[in-house]
Amino acid sequence: MPSMRNSPPWPGSFACSRAGRSRTSLPEAVEPLLGALDNPRLHDHPHQAAYVFGALCMVYVFLGEPERAVQYGERAVGLSRKTGVAWQHSRQLASLACALIQCGRSAEAEAFFLHATSLPRGEDWLKFLFVDLAYCDLLLDQGRSQEVFRWLGSYVDWARSSGSWQLMGMLQLCLGNAHLRRSAEAPEALGLALEFLSEGFLLMRKQGTPMLITPALTSRAAVHRLRGSFELAWRDLDEALFISTGAGTRLFQVDVCLERCRLFLAMGKLAQARSELGAARKLLLQRGYHRRDRDLAELSAQVSTPSMASVDPGPGPLPRG
Structure with missing residues (x-):
């Protein structure tokens, strides 16, 4: 069974880690992410841009600003689609779905989750753990x-x-x-x-x-x-x-x-x-x-x-x- 040591962090985790370890609040820890959006070169790299927008989506979920999280999540999904990388697109679909859940839009969220979990996993199945956990969160809301x-x-x-x-x-x-x-x-x-x-x-x-x-x-x-x-x-x-x-x-x-x-x-x-x-x-x-x-x-x-x-x-x- 493969190890998770090299699995990429789930969206928003590095901002949360920075806040937890530096004793700052999450709003302060998110500043580098927002600063990255001002870099014009970022948008020449869809993979990196999708990661930043996805991280912002999850951070604003934690901050209790679901509508703003949805906006970042939609951008992340659009960018990740361009990468052609299944696990990246799946993860951003799940991030957007998480934001939609907080807005009470569970039916839309489930549609995104079903799309995310249907993408081919190949040898990268371990990178889909965040997606599976997020989908299970919705299943628990539904008593399943x-x-x-x-x-x-x-x-x-x-x-x-x-x-x-x-x-x-x-x-x-x-x-x-x-x-x-x-x-x-x-x-x-x-x-x-x-x-x-x-x-x-x-x-x-x-x-x-x-x-x-x-x-x-x-x-x-x-x-x-x-x-x-x-x-x-x-x-x-x-x-x-x-x-x-x-x-x-x-x-x-x-x-x-x-x-x-x-x-x-x-x-x-x-x-x-x-x-x-x-x-x-x-x-x-x-x-x-x-x-x-x-x-x-x-x-x-x-x-x-x-x-x-x-x-x-x-x-x-x-x-x-």
Whole structure:
């Protein structure tokens, strides 16, 4: 089985790495990417230009500016088509699809994912891992966790010896979220969810990109909540909020607020749940983060009904990894 050590980084990763290691925020780390667009020679090299536009697409997804991310993603797709390189075009299609998901345009996103996953892989199949993980994120939104296990099954055998902490952390996070989603019908899956999410958390921390562990912490907090371990859930959410606030990743801040709302509901604290929901709603309206519209509506109904305050709201949305 080939090693992942030479696999190219997923779009936006080097900007995230720079922010995590230099203790700057993501908006500051993205400046070199924007500066690269001013270089007139960049546009003479479609491969490099596609990479920069794709990276900007993913960075603006993290920043909670999905409409702007879509604009960069569309440019990346157009440029990557000119390269004639299947994995490059597939990756930019997936980046655009990620941005569309955050805008609530899931049907369009799925069409781009299906196109991306249908491109010939040849010997470069390993370079498609980001594409597969991103598509599985959409499948989880749709409650299709069993398809996620089938889709990622070919990666699991060599996972622990792959050599890439970042991509392995993302793989563990996705599988952990799949077990978390499955726990609605199979409560015993919570143990597996905790195992995978904890390993993903440790791998991402080793990678040195702390902002990328926020989704793992938020999902793990949901597992702790469902297991009744409220203190552990708060510990993870406090760290997730601290990291996402410092890094400027507003996308993750929304998910943290929603999970804090669910935790307050599980504890029967209706007033605090309403406050957290208000914070999430404000961020959603400011950023056009329509992916969570349904979750917002469901939680709004629960906080409006006092008798529902002590009813656990379930797994909730699965944060983007």
